[in-house]
Amino acid sequence: MERLQKVIAHAGVASRRKAEQLILDGKVTVNNKIVKELGVKVGVRDKVEVEGIPLQQEKKVYFALHKPRGFISAVADDKNRNTVADFFDRIVPERVYPVGRLDYDTAGVLLMTNDGEFANLMMHPRGEIDKVYLARVKGIANQENLRPLTKGVSIDGYKTKPATVELVSVDKKNNSSLVRLTIHEGRYHQVKKMLDAVNLPVKKLRRERFGTIDVNGLAQGEFRPLTPHEVKTLMATANDPHHVAQRPQDLGKMRRY
Numbered sequence: 072m073e074r075l076q077k078v079i080a081h082a083g084v085a086s087r088r089k090a091e092q093l094i095l096d097g098k099v100t101v102n103n104k105i106v107k108e109l110g111v112k113v114g115v116r117d118k119v120e121v122e123g124i125p126l127q128q129e130k131k132v133y134f135a136l137h138k139p140r141g142f143i144s145a146v147a148d149d150k151n152r153n154t155v156a157d158f159f160d161r162i163v164p165e166r167v168y169p170v171g172r173l174d175y176d177t178a179g180v181l182l183m184t185n186d187g188e189f190a191n192l193m194m195h196p197r198g199e200i201d202k203v204y205l206a207r208v209k210g211i212a213n214q215e216n217l218r219p220l221t222k223g224v225s226i227d228g229y230k231t232k233p234a235t236v237e238l239v240s241v242d243k244k245n246n247s248s249l250v251r252l253t254i255h256e257g258r259y260h261q262v263k264k265m266l267d268a269v270n271l272p273v274k275k276l277r278r279e280r281f282g283t284i285d286v287n288g289l290a291q292g293e294f295r296p297l298t299p300h301e302v303k304t305l306m307a308t309a310n311d312p313h314h315v316a317q318r319p320q321d322l323g324k325m326r327r328y
């Protein structure tokens with residue numbers, strides 16, 4: 072079930088804001104009844120009409136984007152910065168939006184979809200979907216200063232869930248280290264704040280994997296459709312973290328960073 076204004080916007084009839092106005096103006100019917108409240112949710116079987124014209128609900132689409140740095144994870148920006156939706160304009164007819172977000176200066180795997188239920192499922196921490204990040208940090212990391220991350224650290228008055236941490240390499244000359252962190256949560260600036268909490272501030276961040284999905288073989292700014300099997304696996308994992316064994320991390324392969 073999705074909010075009526077979202078369904079109208081996704082069908083390409085109007086922006087979300089205009090869709091809200093159409094509802095408030097009494098121009099939208101659900102199953103032949105005028106709906107004037109904004110909170111109403113509809114499913115795929117509901118008959119929605121806008122000004123008497125039936126809505127064609129979009130087919131659901133799912134993509135993995137290799138997000139470059141310098142793009143915001145949104146479909147529009149009031150400061151007119153580049154957004155991840157720009158890559159899909161004029162190529163993908165459906166209105167896709169990001170599943171969660173990567174920071175403006177973070178690169179890597181970002182799922183894009185027009186399926187709100189899927190997006191919510193992916194973002195719910197209960198789903199325990201692995202999110203694997205590779206961070207270039209300032210300072211010399213070692214087992215000792217990384218250990219608190221495996222137990223949980225305090226960020227913004229909240230204790231993070233235990234993370235899996237791997238020290239990939241240390242660059243003594245440049246006083247920096249490469250750390251791989253696997254987390255299930257997705258709070259705002261979570262990885263940066265976690266590494267700040269152990270005095271290893273992030274200089275550069277990349278998401279290598281979201282669940283079973285990576286962007287190997289895609290250049291920055293390129294995207295590919297997820298296969299039905301990939302979508303099913305992600306949903307099964309989110310619904311029951313123990314249901315599907317996730318692909319083990321490919322530790323041997325280091326990508327350019």
Ligand code: URA
Nearest residue numbers: 174177260261262263
């Ligand atoms: N954590 C962060 O700090 N930034 C991201 O972009 C993703 C996770």
